Amino acid sequence: MTVSDPIVESVITTLSRSVTEIRQGLVGRRGSANAENPSGETQMEADIWADDLLADRLSSIDGISQYASEERDTVLDCGDGDGTSTGDGYAVAVDPLDGSSNLKSNNAMGTIVGIYDAHLPARGDELVAAAYVLYGPITTMVLATDETVSEYELTGGERRLVRRDVTLPEDPVVYGFGGRVPDWTDEFRSYAREIEQEYKLRYGGAMIGDINQVLTYGGVFGYPGLVSRPEGKLRLQFEGNPIGYIVERAGGRSSNGHQSLLTVAPNADDIHERTPVFVGNDALIDRLEAELADARV
Numbered sequence: 079m080t081v082s083d084p085i086v087e088s089v090i091t092t093l094s095r096s097v098t099e100i101r102q103g104l105v106g107r108r109g110s111a112n113a114e115n116p117s118g119e120t121q122m123e124a125d126i127w128a129d130d131l132l133a134d135r136l137s138s139i140d141g142i143s144q145y146a147s148e149e150r151d152t153v154l155d156c157g158d159g160d161g162t163s164t165g166d167g168y169a170v171a172v173d174p175l176d177g178s179s180n181l182k183s184n185n186a187m188g189t190i191v192g193i194y195d196a197h198l199p200a201r202g203d204e205l206v207a208a209a210y211v212l213y214g215p216i217t218t219m220v221l222a223t224d225e226t227v228s229e230y231e232l233t234g235g236e237r238r239l240v241r242r243d244v245t246l247p248e249d250p251v252v253y254g255f256g257g258r259v260p261d262w263t264d265e266f267r268s269y270a271r272e273i274e275q276e277y278k279l280r281y282g283g284a285m286i287g288d289i290n291q292v293l294t295y296g297g298v299f300g301y302p303g304l305v306s307r308p309e310g311k312l313r314l315q316f317e318g319n320p321i322g323y324i325v326e327r328a329g330g331r332s333s334n335g336h337q338s339l340l341t342v343a344p345n346a347d348d349i350h351e352r353t354p355v356f357v358g359n360d361a362l363i364d365r366l367e368a369e370l371a372d373a374r375v
């Protein structure tokens with residue numbers, strides 16, 4: 079199934095062709111690079127390598143004007159004119175390897191790409207498409223556009239549609255929350271205590287693995303603001319917005335605890351801005367926002 083927007087289609091085709099190589103290239107790159115990314119986290123060799131590979135390929139696509147990623151300080155200007163609303167192309171924001179600390183223990187990881195019809199940093203509702211790749215026992219991709227959400231299996235550079243019109247199951251089954259429990263706020267802890275009585279825990283240390291559980295079974299994923307770090311851990315441009323877009327297109331909700339992630343105005347001076355992230359079935363996000371609202375009054 080091809081995407082009607084040719085620039086989005088080119089990005090998705092390029093991503094699909096690159097993931098076999100990324101997957102194979104993880105072998106031998108499981109060590110730390112002895113460097114920090116702009117968020118102050120230790121980079122793995124594979125983080126830097128996957129970022130270089132995707133920057134090279136995505137920035138040379140006709141119609142892509144900016145490339146930004148979690149692993150580089152500044153936005154790369156690819157200066158490409160075309161017929162998009164900014165007049166100079168779409169911007170791609172990438173998490174080249176999501177959950178790369180799982181490389182050491184050989185657990186799930188992902189790649190996330192958001193395609194914005196705006197200059198970065200941008201609001202999530204400027205996304206025209208977003209996709210994630212899950213490196214599990216098999217490699218899959220979930221792609222959301224304004225039209226639909228689809229799941230593909232990726233092999234040998236090809237993508238094969240396995241699920242069309244993906245929607246969140248109505249009856250939630252799973253939950254996963256990040257951060258250490260003593261570092262949770264009282265309000266979030268009381269929400270979590272209720273949720274854990276009702277649903278099954280699924281938390282794997284890679285957001286993409288956990289999000290795919292929620293999209294498959296229904297439920298809620300959250301990485302909350304912490305007492306020691308109220309802004310949370312995940313990044314708005316590279317993680318919160320694309321995942322919020324995918325889950326909302328699949329019929330669920332996203333939130334920073336108070337409003338849809340897609341309506342958050344980004345800090346123009348900080349492409350690496352962090353945000354609390356919550357996504358899942360409507361009712362579970364409504365309950366969360368109600369609980370956190372109590373903390374504000």
Ligand SMILES: O=P(O)(O)OC[C@H]1O[C@](O)(COP(=O)(O)O)[C@@H](O)[C@@H]1O
Pocket residue numbers: 119148173175176177178179256257283284285286301311312
């Ligand atoms: O180790 P923690 O605190 O549970 O954090 C895990 C979270 O951090 C992340 O690994 C952050 O993403 P990166 O690996 O891309 O930095 C998420 O995938 C995951 O949900």
Ligand SMILES: [Mg+2]
Pocket residue numbers: 173175176177285317
């Ligand atoms: Mg990540």
Ligand SMILES: [Mg+2]
Pocket residue numbers: 148173174175176177178
């Ligand atoms: Mg990453």
